[in-house]
Amino acid sequence: MLRRIPPYWILLSPGLLILLLVFVVPLGRLLVLSFYRTDPSGAMQAAFAMEQYIRFFSDPFYMQMLWRSVYIGIIVSFVCLVLGYSLAYGVARARPERRFMLLMLIALPLLTSAVIRNFGWIIILGRKGILNETLIAIGLISQPLDLLYTPAGVIIALVHVMLPYMVLVLYSVLEGLDRNLESAASNLGASGPKVFWFVTLPLSMPGIIAGTLLVFSITLSFFVTPSLVGGAKVKLMATEIYNQTINMLNWPYASAMGVILLVTMLLVTGLYKRILNRRGPKGVNLG
Amino acid sequence: MSQLIIQDLVKQYGSNTVVQNLNIAVESGEMLSLLGPSGCGKTTTLRMIAGMHSPTSGSIQLDGRELTHVPPHKRDVGLVFQNYALFPHLTVFENVAFGLKRHGVPKGEIKGRVMGALESVQLANLAERYPAQMSGGQQQRVALARTLVLKPPLVLFDEPLSNLDAKLRQALGIEIRALQREYGFTGIFVTHDQEEAMTISDRIAVMNGGRIVQMGTPQEIYMHPADPFVADFVGESNLFPVSAVQPAAGYWRFELPGGHRLSAENAGNGPSAPPAHAMIRPEAVLVQRQPQDAGDTERQGYNRLIGEVAFINYTGSSYLIGLNVKGLDSHFIVRMQNTRKQFDLRLGEAAVVEWPIHETLTF
Ligand SMILES: Nc1ncnc2c1ncn2[C@@H]1O[C@H](COP(=O)(O)OP(=O)(O)OP(=O)(O)O)[C@@H](O)[C@H]1O
Ligand SMILES: [Mg+2]
Numbered sequence: 001m002l003r004r005i006p007p008y009w010i011l012l013s014p015g016l017l018i019l020l021l022v023f024v025v026p027l028g029r030l031l032v033l034s035f036y037r038t039d040p041s042g043a044m045q046a047a048f049a050m051e052q053y054i055r056f057f058s059d060p061f062y063m064q065m066l067w068r069s070v071y072i073g074i075i076v077s078f079v080c081l082v083l084g085y086s087l088a089y090g091v092a093r094a095r096p097e098r099r100f101m102l103l104m105l106i107a108l109p110l111l112t113s114a115v116i117r118n119f120g121w122i123i124i125l126g127r128k129g130i131l132n133e134t135l136i137a138i139g140l141i142s143q144p145l146d147l148l149y150t151p152a153g154v155i156i157a158l159v160h161v162m163l164p165y166m167v168l169v170l171y172s173v174l175e176g177l178d179r180n181l182e183s184a185a186s187n188l189g190a191s192g193p194k195v196f197w198f199v200t201l202p203l204s205m206p207g208i209i210a211g212t213l214l215v216f217s218i219t220l221s222f223f224v225t226p227s228l229v230g231g232a233k234v235k236l237m238a239t240e241i242y243n244q245t246i247n248m249l250n251w252p253y254a255s256a257m258g259v260i261l262l263v264t265m266l267l268v269t270g271l272y273k274r275i276l277n278r279r280g281p282k283g284v285n286l287g
Numbered sequence: 288m289s290q291l292i293i294q295d296l297v298k299q300y301g302s303n304t305v306v307q308n309l310n311i312a313v314e315s316g317e318m319l320s321l322l323g324p325s326g327c328g329k330t331t332t333l334r335m336i337a338g339m340h341s342p343t344s345g346s347i348q349l350d351g352r353e354l355t356h357v358p359p360h361k362r363d364v365g366l367v368f369q370n371y372a373l374f375p376h377l378t379v380f381e382n383v384a385f386g387l388k389r390h391g392v393p394k395g396e397i398k399g400r401v402m403g404a405l406e407s408v409q410l411a412n413l414a415e416r417y418p419a420q421m422s423g424g425q426q427q428r429v430a431l432a433r434t435l436v437l438k439p440p441l442v443l444f445d446e447p448l449s450n451l452d453a454k455l456r457q458a459l460g461i462e463i464r465a466l467q468r469e470y471g472f473t474g475i476f477v478t479h480d481q482e483e484a485m486t487i488s489d490r491i492a493v494m495n496g497g498r499i500v501q502m503g504t505p506q507e508i509y510m511h512p513a514d515p516f517v518a519d520f521v522g523e524s525n526l527f528p529v530s531a532v533q534p535a536a537g538y539w540r541f542e543l544p545g546g547h548r549l550s551a552e553n554a555g556n557g558p559s560a561p562p563a564h565a566m567i568r569p570e571a572v573l574v575q576r577q578p579q580d581a582g583d584t585e586r587q588g589y590n591r592l593i594g595e596v597a598f599i600n601y602t603g604s605s606y607l608i609g610l611n612v613k614g615l616d617s618h619f620i621v622r623m624q625n626t627r628k629q630f631d632l633r634l635g636e637a638a639v640v641e642w643p644i645h646e647t648l649t650f
Binding site for chain 2: 178184190194199202
């Protein structure tokens, strides 16, 4: 009997079991709940109805919220990619004995409490905050910028948290890149920027994809930073799901929003991978 | 044709001098090997010529053009790597075309030149493969084509064969020589394998500790090593310290550890410093069973030692025989051709080794 089971299944089974319990089961429950009805009194009724989805897609308020979540996710991923790439490249090219310390410094935001970190941003970004006071003092601006409780502020704070993830992923790829390949390219006549464009960048594609997907999906479901730095003014999917679950006690609607967010995330990442696979260099495993 | 002149080249990392006052002139169309043990500065030297490391001081000139401060992508110096360094995301064709594109070669010309280069390494049929789909030997031939397609006047090889097995190493070594005749480049070939250096190069520069200790043809290096290091590093050798040195007319007489008396020619006419080491090549030595009756009669003009056979390694074309000789802390080794005659040495039995006095080299 045992001989019929391929050995890799035995290796996979503990992990699969945990995934089944903590991921598939709740997700199934979420899906079921999203088809329930909410009766006028606010109580939920077991059913198989599209009521919640119809409510979401027929209300521009929610559609805008979804779009806002996605574009903030895209912007945060892109900014993290640009900033993170140069950081990761710098660390990967630093002397080996310095790399660990540099990585620790970069990972530091992850080690501070989310609440403290975000209250920090509130102090910095406010109308009378450190940033505005400084910019006015130098004379760069005359009126304080609106950053706190705006998408811009949320993006700044999100980039701050997400950057370490991006750097760590990119670093592991760049560090493993054979430096002789860059030497070979310049030996064959490629100037510095061309070495980067034709060799380093295509070979770091797996890291770029993994890093942006990771940042994008965490950002989309991130709740603490948007709710503290964005407040009630920057409504995002994650904060609204929280609101529906905890304040409005409308679980079916919250579940439907969760499903919609998940599907959106899958669609965007699927589209992204398709574009890159078509454009991306052959021979590199894009993961 | 191109001549490379390196003058007083120095490379220091902090207080560590890795390359010390290197002076090399490589003639047009010549293949020069840099031969030396691991860490002696061969790669560092090569990378300074290619422009990947900048020298602490000194100058590098190619055909009278000062290269020392020219950036690597403008040097027209080819470099072939030990680990091939093929671009894994590009096909064989694209790898070979890479340099042509960077040099702005017109599109119409690229295909012909790439295929020509691939043909000269017999890989035209694999142009669409990716490097990961090829064997090590094939990958290195792609790397050769990728470099040679640019027709660089100078090509540097950094141990290009050391990741390959023995048969392939030999075949590719011969191929590199043929390619040199075809393309007419001047070459520097780095290796720590003395046999490879001898077969592939016109001249060898033996390096040790960042210096060139001897430069010459393979014959000169092998037959007249400049010092014990070269003698030991190039080829097999029996190298021993000597004592009680006495000059005689045209000869040195001295003792090996254990009191064995030997003679060597004193090639230098007139007085010179007495030698501290003696070296005998294993293939210059005759070995035979010690005859039962024979006394300790020494043949005129020969050196002679008696020992006990410690090992016999049969390699097919020859035997490598090691003797325990009283007083010597390493085996005295003899390389004997397989002459198809009856082989009568036995482990543990006494044997006599003899060699002409002029085969004893002294330092
Ligand atoms: N970046 C560096 N910093 C400090 N020392 C270095 C550096 N690169 C090389 N070295 C030292 O320089 C010496 C020569 O190195 P090199 O790579 O030229 O040796 P090699 O002759 O090519 O040896 P191998 O046969 O092992 O390739 C070594 O002792 C090495 O430790
Ligand atoms: Mg080396």
